[in-house]
Amino acid sequence: MSDPNIHVPMNMVTRILISQVSSCPICLTDVPVSPRMLRCGHIFCYSCLLRFLSSEPAMAASNSSVHRLTLKSHKECPLCFDVVDINKTKPVTFSLHDERFEVPREGEDALLRLMVRPHGSIMAVPANSLLAPSEFETIPWYYSPGASEHARIMQGTVDYMLSEYEREIREIKNTMIEDELMFGDAGYYAKLAISKIHEAMKMINTTLSNDNYNGNKDKNSSSDDNDITSDAYNTCDLNETSILAADLESVSLDNTPELSYNTTETLGNSMGSVEVGSLYNDSTAYFFYQTSFNSVIRYFLAPLDINILRSAFGFYSSCPSVLLVKILNVVHSEVVTLDLQKRSKYLAHLPVGTEIAFVECDWSGVISDEVLKPFSEVLRERKKKKKQKERREERDFQRARAEEVAQRDELLRESGYELSVYERLYSQTMPSSKSAKQSGTMVVMVPRPTSVLESTSEIESGSSSSRRTVWGTSAVGDAPEPILDPIQRQLDLAASQDHDGASNGKAQKKKSKKMVLVSSGGKRLF
CATH class of the missing domain: 1.10.287 (Helix Hairpins)
Known part of the structure; x- marks a missing residue:
């Protein structure tokens, strides 16, 4: 399978791995429980999807002249209104990663890995990986080292599928208990989802329970393990004809529990623990630098920086397998197109529409000034x-x-x-x-914070009918007067009279001051 733009038939897909979590549009939970993806790509909880499909059909206006209402004979996705077919849904597994630690940022250091992709292959792996050349000709197994990070399509075993279904059943049961305690839900649709998962597990066991998939081999026999390995890879040829014509039984599922990681170890030992980067050169493979493998966006080293490294080391294959450099800029808003694949052939393993970004680095102190001197003008222009x-x-x-x-x-x-x-x-x-x-924050307009006096007066007034401004504060003139004791009121009155007399002294004849007597009601003031 050398063309990444060829669509894999959905009947060959048994599970979809997603690195970015999306909430359920029905129950609004952050991580859907036993998620299922519709044909349109939207993801729902399995129990929520069954509840939605069993709900009363919506009303739709017909195209008749009387515009009478008719019942819809099908369900539509509540987000995109695409027709929902329960038989075409696929189970989903979220590979949770915190992208805050994955996305490269300007001014920070980034770890760049040298990747190698042989000509005619759509799989790129780190150059320091221990792989045999034959592994580039097959679809990697899900347990292969680095397969989840670098491979777009992986092979799954029967044990893997059954373990994923068992995990989903446990999650549904836990959610069912919580819903019963919090909302009094009887859990009808949760039980229905569990029963349907059991049916799927039974179908896998009955469909693939033959001598070729039972895996009843002697684990102590290394020769048998090697035979299993060769047979497994031979039955999964990567040419386009076999991939598109094969069915679910022969490609996606294979009960090979004895393989585990022994396959990779056997291949590594047979190759003498040779790094895959040393098996290829610039004429037989593509070499490029990449970082942040668990991010949705693929980050690659900018073309100018690649030319600088080639000038420093002579060949792409001679570049270091790992680089730790400071990032100057990250250029986003790039999407893989057919024209980009023709111009940059090292990106031809990515499907059209993949979001990518280029990382520009600071090579001062990493590469000698003699190497950077021919690129000084271009680097100055890039900085400008x-x-x-x-x-x-x-x-x-x-x-x-x-x-x-x-x-x-x-x-x-x-x-x-x-x-x-x-x-x-x-x-x-x-x-x-x-x-x-x-x-990392968004600039928003916030209202003026309410002072302590305003909040106190509002609490003391207890009035809910006062007029409010658009900012939530009391309107001018509506705030109630503060409640003061009689002594404080008399003191304030005396102070105001003294202030009025002082302000009118220039225009009028100075009057004699009056004594204001304050009664404490028999209580001591001090």
Whole structure:
């Protein structure tokens, strides 16, 4: 199978591995329980999907002249309205990875691995891997080292499929117990999902329970293990005709529990523990650097940086297997196209539509100045373009921020609200786009925080009918007066009278001060 754009028939797919988790659109759980993928690609909990399919059919307007309502004879995906076929759903396994530690960032160090892909193969592995050349001609097993990170298609065994189904049953039972305790749910659809999983397990056992898949071989016989290995790889030829014509029984599932990791160890020992990178050169394979293998986006070394390394080491195959360098820039918004595959043949193993990004690195201190000197002008131009891009993004960010503030002020002006001094200062001191990107936060407009006096007065008033502003604070004039004791009221009255007399002393004749007597009601003031 040398063309990555050839679609694999869905009847050959037994399970789909996804590195990015998507929540269930029905129950909104973060990680769907026993997830199932529809033909459209959306993922649901198995029990939620069964509940949705058994619900009452929706009403749809017919195309008749009377526009009468008719019942739909099928269910549609609630997200994209594609027809749902329960027989075409596929089980899903999430390989959970935290992309915060996978995505390369500007100004940080990144670990680049030298990858090798022989001509005519769609599988790329690290150059320091211990693999035989014959492994590039077959689909790797799911337990092969690095298969989940580097292979797009893997072979699964019967034991693997049964273990995954058993794990799903345990998860459904745990969720059923929680739903019963929290919501009083009887768990009808959860039990229905478990019964359907048992049926799928029974079908796998009955379909593949023959002498070729029972795996009843002597584990102590190394020759038998080698025979199993050769037979397993021979039955899974990678040419396009056999892949597209094979059925579920002969390709996707094989009960070979004795293989485990002994297959890789046997191959490594037969090759004398030789790294795969030493078996190929620039004329027989493609060499390139890649990082962040568990990320949804594939990150590759930029073409200019590849040329610098080739100038330093002479050949791609002679480059170091691992590099730790500082990242200067990450160029996103790249998608694999047919034209890109023709221009950059080392990316021809990726299907069309794959999101990729190129990493630009700082080679000062890593590569000698003599090697970098011929590229000084190009590196200077790349740095200049990066600064121009940052200035352009900063201008766009400031323009968008100004438009947002203007729209907000217009809405507040129409509602009769006037910005306070704090809010105006906050609007003028919003962070820039660069600081927002580095902090990883989104710039939003927040209201002025309520002071302690305002919150106290609101609690004491206990009134829920006072008018509020769009920011959630009490409108001017609606705030109730603070509750003071009689002594404090008299002291405030005396202070206000003294202030009025002092302010009118210039225009009028100075009057004699009056004594204000304060009664404490028989209580001591001090």
